[in-house]
Amino acid sequence: MKGFFFRQAWQNLIQNLWINAFTLATITLSFLIFGLFLLVAVNARELLEEWGSRIRVTAYLSDGVTAEETNRLQDTIRSLQEVQAIIFRSKEDALKSLEGKFPGRTGLLKGLSRNPLPASLEIQLKPAFRDKAGVDRVAGKLKALQGISDLQYGAEWVERFSAFMILLQVLGAGVSGLLLVATILIVANTIRLNIFSRREEIEIMRSVGATGLFIRAPFYLEGIFQGLAGAGLALGILFVLFHLFWAKVYDPLKILLGNFPLHFLAGEQGAGLVLGGLILGFLGTQVSVGRYLKV
């Protein structure tokens, strides 16, 4: 019996080839756009997390702070709830770091009579506080401590990027939602046309004693197939586009972007996309079968 259903569904797809091809193309396009937003959102979130991890407060120590005072300062700062880790950079470390940024020009720095660079404490914050509010809170506490001559911090750029990402996600969700509703309606319309073109056949099947399920099952298979195929095709096209983008755009600019690794959708995300196609295909069919196929 199952073989009969699949054969019928396949015959129906072939019989109304152009209508079904158009539906498939529309579903593919919808899922492609949805997949694109998803891909951007996934990678941007990872980028945001990666940049967020670089948020830190640098506290420059006053000249003359002793090693003991530096240790006490570190202990005090480490005890703050916002602080995850502290890295101490001595004056010599700072000078070496500066020399490293100017290879071939170290002679200029050797001419200095003394090392003007201060020692510093690089304070890394816990993930929950890696935003402007968290940074401002820590900075406020550090300003009150003795031995700190200056503070360097800035989370505005991360905040702006985060806000942009939220906007992008909302926009993506909105557009994708509309596209997915359109997908359901397009599948529903195609199935409705198929039901209409086969109404005499359906009547004959009823006359011979076919149950409602027997008549409806091939239509559901059609809709599910269209949804699956559309989502699958979209995933395939997205994969090709991603690799083209990687080769032609990302790879040449990788260094400027800080060698941030770009990822395609994970296995479960891809599977979720395809499953979504199946569900939408089923829902689209249900809309039409429930309304136009009363058997």
Place this chain on the structure above:
Amino acid sequence: MDEIFPEEEGAKKAPEIGPLGDAVSLWASPSEFLPVEVIHVSKNFEDGQQALNDVSLRIEKGKFVYLMGANGAGKTTLLKLLYAAERPTAGELRVNGFDVTRLKVREIPRLRRSLGIVFQDLKLIPRWSVFGNVAFALQVLGLGKDEILKKTSQALQQVGLEGKGNFLPYQLSAGEQQRAAIARAIVNQPALLLADEPTGNIDFHAAEEIVRLFEGINLQGTTIFLATHDEGLAAILPQERVVLERGRIVENSLPPTLPEA
């Protein structure tokens, strides 16, 4: 109407032997269900037309009965009531043990699967092969592939269409299409076969072959209720007959009462 439906006594009475050498009575023993029981059935359509008016009849198992009458007499309407394509305005119908009058919509497929129906317009699915059309009557029963193959082949052979299984309906002659429709109706070996003008569009010679085909099916035990307007057809194979005129039974070859023991 009491003489038509005498008191049911419970004990099976021996039927009277008629001129054809078999039982002529349409009134079955009450101790088993009848293929067809029509009890005071009327059918009025929405436009006010009365298609059937107080029709009553019973058909015993294994009988071959013609339902005769001119076009518009109500033959097709009566058959449609029997397979629940229409609902009666009044009265009761029982078919193969189903109370058709009270049958729920979802139970109608079960009724139809227990019957063999040859429709006036054949109702062969154009894009399916002859084999596919016939096999469908078994597929709806959920039978396995091998069994479907075997029974469909047998049915096609029985109607003389072996070798034409792969043909599409339009590739067959009118008579062959009729045979294909009959094959679909008998492939599930139904207890009751309803046929609506099965020789309507074919010549007399082909019609005669069709009637002989029905005779063979009947001899295998299937009850046949065949609607036709063609007196010549009934003359090929005289059987019991019920005649409708403007929705009423005007002639009945049956004795009005059960024979006495």
